[in-house]
Amino acid sequence: MSRLDELIAELCPDGVEYRKVGDIANISRGKVMSKDFLKENAGEYPVYSSQTENEGKLGSITTYMFDGEYLTWTTDGANAGTVFYRSGKFSVTNVCGVIDNVSEDVNTKYLYYVLNRVAPTYVNSGMGNPKLMSNVMARISLPVPPLEVQREIVHVLDSFTLLTAELTAELTARKKQYDFYRDELLKPKADIPLVTLKEIATDIYRGSGIKRDQVTEEGIPCVRYGEIYTTYNTWFDNCVSHTQLEYVSSPKYFEHGDILFAITGESVEDIAKSVAYVGHERCLAGGDIVVLKHKQNPRYLAHVLSTQQAREQKSKGKVKSKVVHSNVPSIEQITIPLPPLDIQKRYADVLDNFEKICTDLNIGLPAEIEARQKQYEYYRDLLLTFAETGSTLVTDRQTDRQTDRQN
Structure with missing residues (x-):
């Protein structure tokens, strides 16, 4: 019998009490902070927002709103409901909720x-806009076992988290x-x-808008510009999205070998991210995508357009209404080294192998991290549902959840 089994048998043999978040902690929100404000007040204390990349860090400023041990969660957008453990001095924006002043009999971790x-x-x-607002967070009902049990659960889960963090750090170093x-x-x-890309282009043109609600399970394969940032890496051979031809008033297609550029984005550093399509279906290009046709090796072009030298040229996009834009004339002027086709293929093959080691979930560190994450989730779910079986409070919890979803 494990230490946790012993504690559960001794301290909560008949199950545990369920309590609502609002009854065991204080709940608040952050405040609006613009990108200009962050630039004008750049400093050492982190500011967290709704994003999940980089642990949610948006920037750093000279002052801080919180100092100590807290939880934050994303209240709005695609990442709504994501929870972070924070410690130290920091601030949060208005799309982050904050949980503090946790009861003495509840371990914050x-x-x-x-x-x-x-x-x-x-x-x-x-x-269309996912939300987890403060009033709903306050009504979430949770199992609260004795502190000794809580601490032992934290000890076990921290061990898994630390191992995953170490593997992730190693993978980050390899990617660099x-x-x-x-x-x-x-x-x-x-x-x-x-x-220049203009010199090697046989054609270059913009795609045609495909709205989010026009994406379907089946139909013509398509790519929307946001997917270039979030879904595809250097090259891809299958589209994750489809649409119906009648939804697109002026369809623009891309085919095998074409390079796709996302010409709208949120940062100068990432604007005009490009990917190569090496599949064999004829696909639709969404709005804010530029399609480059050519007679070069597409995988080579994809790699060379991802280099720092190419990204610096792409970053000359114009900022308008806090969104960064590029365009066909700007992309046409990007300069790249262009060896003969046989050398292009050799470079592409070598770099594909390196990239696979860093990103393929079936081999190496990515596979190990994926396995450890699944192991962590399995034990997390097992440990945190230990008291639910046979508890009359489960029905109340499920009822609360159904009510909260409707509100």
């Missing part, structure tokens, strides 16, 4: 692990190493001519 599991199930996705190697391999050389 334990509360984090429970909410990390259940909070996403309370997200209201109605009206890959980026450095790719940039060195593909940097301009005296014996390789430099050309």
Whole structure:
């Protein structure tokens, strides 16, 4: 019998009490902070927002709103319901909720692990904008075993989290190493001519708008510009989305070998991210996508357009209404080294192998991280539902959840 089994048998043999978040902690929200404000007040204290990339960090400023041990959660948008454990000095924006002043008989880290599991199930996705507002968070009912049991659960789950973090750090280091190697391999050389994309393009044009509600389970394969940032890496051979031809008034197609650029984005650093399509179906290009047709090796172009030298050229996009834009004339002027086709293929093959080691979920560190994450989720769910079986409070909890989803 494990230490946790012993504690449960001794301290809560008949199940545990369920309590609502609003009864065991204080709930508040952050405040509006613009990108200009962050730039004008740049400092050492992190500001967290609704994003999940980089642990939700949006920037750093000279002051802080909170100091201590807290939980935050994303209240609006695609990541609504994502919960973070925070400690130290920090601030949050208005799309973050804050949980503090946790009761003395509740371990904050334990509360984090429970909410990390259940909070996403309370997200209201109605009206196209997912939300988990403060009043709903306050009504979430959670199992609260004795502190000794909470601490032992935290100890077990922290062990899994630490291992995953160490593996992730190692993978991040390898990706940086890959980026450095790719940039060195593909940097301009005296014996390789430099050309503009305009010189190698056989055609270049913009796609046609496909709205989110026009994406269907079946139909014509298509790509929307946001998917270039979130779904596709250097190249892809299958589209994740489809639509119906009647939804698109002026359809624009892309085919095998074409390069797709996303010409609208949220950051100068990522604007005009590009991917190569190496599949064999004829697909539709959504709005804010530029399609480049050519007679070069598409995988080589995809790699060379991901280098730091190419990204610096792409970052000359114009900022309008806090959104970054690029256009066909800007993309046409991007300069790249262009070796003969046989050398292009050789470069592409080498870089594909390096990239696969860093990203393929079936091999190496990515596979190990994926396995550890699944193991963590399995034990998290097992540990945090230990008291639910046979508890009369489960029915109350499920009823609360159904009511909260409707509100």
